[in-house]
Amino acid sequence: MTDILFTPTTLGDIPLANRIVMAPMTRSRAPGNVPTPLMATYYGQRAGAGLIVTEGTSPSADGLGYITIPGLFSDAQVQGWRGVTEAVHAKGGRIVAQIMHTGRISHPDNTGGLPVVAPSAVAAQGQMFTAGGMKPLPVPEALTEAGIERVIGDFAAAARNAVAAGFDGIEIHGANGYLVTQFLAPNANRREDRWGGSAENRARFALAVLDASIAAIGGGRVGIRLSPGNPFNDIADPAVEETYTHLFRELGKRDFAYLHLLGPKLDFDVPGLAKRLSGARLILNGGYDRDRAEVDLAAGRAEAIAFGTGFLANPDLPERLRRRAPLNAPDSATFYGGDAKGYTDYPALAA
Known part of the structure; x- marks a missing residue:
């Protein structure tokens, strides 16, 4: 029997040679927020994935939460990314840009002095790495109505x-x-x-960003990633099932490429609910190995499976999964920032 993981599929208008997705992973190697030839090498090495999702890439200067992450709001950034996409396409791969505005998870030192913005003037607990060292996350400015519309336009x-x-x-x-x-x-x-209060109002921004992106480039080229119940970056929702039930139902009214889900296990079946209410083609992410991926694909719980750290240390991860070969161990000291070490120097299997 053919392993489903290695069969082709389509997400919207994007054909995938296999169902292995490279999950987005911040690497902080874009000095001046501009993609580099080294990044083109890194992504090109991983073009065996059915789909690559890039690291989080800001739609605007005030969305640059982390130091040396890339953007997609200047001509230089577009040109830098062109080198990346050409490297991936030259090897037959597919790649999408993950558009990430970090909101309150930022610091003015990382935005060129621009205010940190968020839905409300509520600081997140924690610190942010800046060129001046670790600093507390600031109280953000609450976006005005005009500011919200501007950010939607930036996406x-x-x-x-x-x-x-x-x-x-x-x-x-x-x-x-x-x-x-x-x-x-x-x-x-x-x-x-x-934009706040009820689940309907709190979901309005996500849907407005999705609708604007669909209008800009067509739904067949737009995916969205969600993490219901994930407390990362000081997030809490006591009625998470209500929030995402509404959001999934609204997604079902829209034509877009895929829904990418990750997050903790909750007391309800998140992928099942998402599939039933949205009808979307799903990518699932979170602690998968080959066998668990095959189980969920065979059960129809997803169309593709995303792998994160495995791709970081194994440029040829799909081939290693196919052969059930050992995996390189990742070097956590080189995850963020630096040069080729721990980035493009992980060995591939012998042919």
Whole structure:
């Protein structure tokens, strides 16, 4: 019997040679927030994935939460990313840009002095690494109505820039406590206007970003990533099932490429609920090995499975999974920042 993991599929308008997805992983190797030739080498090495989702990439200067992460809001960034997409496509791969506005998980030192913005003026617990060292996360400025519309437009502009840079599509980062999640979570979103309060209002921003991105480049090239119940970056939602039931139902009214899910196990079946209410093609992420991936694919719980750290240390991860070969161990000291060490120097299998 053919292993499902290695069979082709399609997510929206994006054909995949296999169902192995490289999950987005921040590597902080874009000095000046511009992608480099070294990044093109890194992603090109991993083009055996059915789909690569890039590291989080900011749609605007005020979305640059972390030092030396890339953006998609300048001509230089578009040109830098073009080198990446060409390297991946030259090896037959597919790649989408993950568009990430970090919201309150940021610091003015990392945004060029621009204010840190969020749904409400509520600081997250924790610190941010800056060029001046670790600093407490600041109290953000609550976005005005005009500010919200501006950020939605920034996502759409980044989607258009992604296509100009040669990407096969985009993934909206609605997970892990960044801006989209901040709107969804009542502990970060204390607004009393149409963008806060009820589950319907808190989901409005995520849906508006999705709709604007679809209008910009077509739904067949737009995915979205969500992490229900994930407390990362000081997120809490006491009614998480209600929030995501509404959001999944609204997603079912839209035509887009895929829904990418990760997060902790909850007391309800998140992928099952998402599939039933949204009808979306699903990518599942979180602690998968080959055998567990095959089980969920065979059960129809997803169309593709995302692998994270495995891809970081194994540029040829799909081939290693196919052969059931040993995996390289990742070097956590080189995850963020630096040069080729721990980035492009992990060995591949012998042919």
